Amino acid sequence: MPTLTQHRVYIPTNARASHYLLAEIIPNDDFYKSFSDINCCYEDIAKELFTCCDEYELHNVHVLANDKLPVVRFNHESYQLETDKQMLFFYNPSYHEAHNIYYTPDTASKKIRLLFLATGDDLRANSAQFHNKVQKVLNNLQKQLFLNQPPFKLRDHQHLTYDLFAKEKGNKESYGYKFRSLYPRYESRQCHIPSNHAEMTYATFAIPVSRAIKTQFQSLIHNNDYTQFYDFFADVFKGACQSNKLTHGALVANGTTPIVRNSKIDINDGNAELQKLSFDVESNKPQIKCIYQATKLVETLHFVIVATEQNKHPVGYGRFMNQVEKTIRVLCDEFPINKQRQDLSVRFFQHISYLL
Secondary structure: HHHHHHOOOEEEEOOOEEEEEEEEEEEOOOOOOHOOOOHHHHHHHHHHHHHHHHHHOOOHHHHHOOOEEEEEOOOOEEEEEEEOOOOEEEEOOOOOOOOEEEEOOOOOOOOOOEEOOOOOOOOOOOHHHHHHHHHHHHHHHHHOOOOOOOOOOEEEEEEEEEEEHHHHHHOEEEEEEEEOOOHHHHOOOOOOOOOOOOOEEEOOOOEEEEEHHHHHOOOEEOEEEOHHHHHHHHHHHHHHHHHHOEEEEEEEEOEEEEEEEEEOOOOOOOOOOOOEEEOOOOOOOOEEEEEEEEEEOOEEEEEEEEOOOOOOOOOOOHHHHHHHHHHHHHHHHHOOOOOOOOEEEOOOOOOEEOOO
């Protein structure tokens, strides 16, 4: 029983699940020439896609041909917002449905992305079925419109978001998760994934830089130089990770949003909105990154903790998430955070990607 318990993490029952699939294709030079014009190309793709999605009961699907990275978040109201680099989708899977297309008129997009948002209840329980439906839709598109094109790269994203301080607010009910890896979980449900695939598992959390925190650490700020301020947070974070046997992570404090990638596929990179963090998850060598802008005090400190092969267990990632929670609590104990009033949202991510 103790062995099973350490591989189970107890999450508040009001946790929110998210699930979406992103299919991405880089058309070759001849692709756009096969249509009367570029705008017609996008409209034809959308027409074929949405017709097929209706057949397989996929009710929230979007075509993106604007070379912007889609970001998906839960919200009780539905919004689609564009920035220079991102396409933000806010929705509630319980009741929001939409079929939309986004493109820059008369412009050939470098990548065509198809975003499939899961709808309904029990998203984790139905995730394999949802993935299966998306595979069938994409196979149909390849036969109808993308016959002589490169294969789709399909990315499956599952998130579970919860407040670490739920118990302190009186929410005592919880559910024990083992967090099995996606590949064996899908295979056991007759959803077949190629053996040549990549997986990433990680957790994120953020700490707002409140007035109380600024006041407590004002001695570390000198003439608008926040180096010592950020270094203190980084040192506490590194120490907490080390004590809990976590080797891969990052603190991002430059005003951007972190995105996590496998170093075999992507390198560290960044722009005005996004900070790409690449990790070698097969290496046991510590990879703790600290990225900040010394002359700028950010509103929020973003943290990432990445699971490596040594954190992967046949039972699942429950033990890893227990280690993550201990690390976060050690970090939070250093700062003036009111656990009865302030939420600390932890997101557990499971990604799997492959060529279809």
